[in-house]
Amino acid sequence: MLSVSDIVFERYFQPVFQPVSFELKGSELLLVTGANGCGKTTLIRVLAGILHPSAGKIGDLTGGMAYVGHYLGIKDDLSVLENLRFIRDFLGTSNRSCSELIRHVGLTRVAEQQARTLSAGQRKRCALARLLVSEAKLWLLDEPYSNLDQEGVELVDRMLSDHLGAGGACVLATHGAHRPDWAGTIDYHLVSGAAT
């Protein structure tokens, strides 16, 4: 689904991480771990196409991708429901109803509230619902467990196993406090700095 060979990203002519290569197929989870500042977020953003790699090649992707990063992309002045409806209309996906997805991520009680009134964990759940709205084959998750309570962590794991079980793939960056339980997990330890 996603093949990456020797990608390097340079910031001010300094490589952020050592060259990254991997091959990801359907139903596989790439778990990117590493210390703070080793370039996990940068790698995810390169994979997402927001940043362009300085060297190396990323293969074409079919089936679309969805991304949840540190900035969640939720509009404060819209309600949870309006946020998701916009994403649905914008992407042109409409197979599942937005209120059903909101129930799935446990936000039914606050669905009509403006997003500015939500807690950090609730906002994260709203962003996770966007993954489901997008119906993308590849998920790029940057620290999806941050700000979530135990129930939220379980929700992410459940969503992940549903997604991977249905043939999707996922690249997940985490500093390693919790790791999802999935048989097809490939561990990737990211190291900062230039190639050695």
Added chain:
Amino acid sequence: MKAEPVSGSLSRAFFALLRRDLLLAFRRRTELLFPVIFLLVVVSLFPLGIGPGPQLLARIAPGVIWIAALLATVISLDGLFRSDFEDGTMEQFVISGHPLTLISLAKIVAHWLVAGLPIVLLSPLLALWMNLPTESLGVMMLTLVLGTPILSLIGSIGVGLTISLKRGGQLLSLLVFPLYVPILIIATAAVMASSDALPYTQFLGLLLAGLITSLTLAPFAAAAALKISLS
């Protein structure tokens, strides 16, 4: 990586974004009203500062109204991409696989409806304050109808370039005012020509040409600027 849209058509995405931006503008009504109030205040200061000489006011009316329109537009411009940029929505737009040009165009259209159209609609009131001859009012409104979209379009390029800077707003005004000068000259020349009973259609033609040119080119430039700012 090359992303493709999951499915769905581009026009649907365009109108979804346009609707969302208008809804957001309506939710933040104070931000919506501020440039309009600014416009009214600036124009109303001129009769107070210069003195109520009807002839003099009528003479400077086109320039005053147009300069106030430029200032009001620049004030509202900074918000064009900023909130989407800061809360991560712009990244989501990039990943969606929809062309950034289309996204820029939708946001520019929304900006004009929210910031440019009120100027056009208020111009009869401004013209009254400035004692603009009534026979020139139609031309004044026409120049605003043709000219204010150009302001939004050209401004979007500047916003795209300065969006990643913390105090981009100040740089933005330095960047776009020189580009607004030809529009100011042509538009005020048209209104002055009409109040002197001279032909003015050539100026309107120039404005229309400017509108068509910027409509076809500016969204591409704004999208390219946004891409630079994102990386």
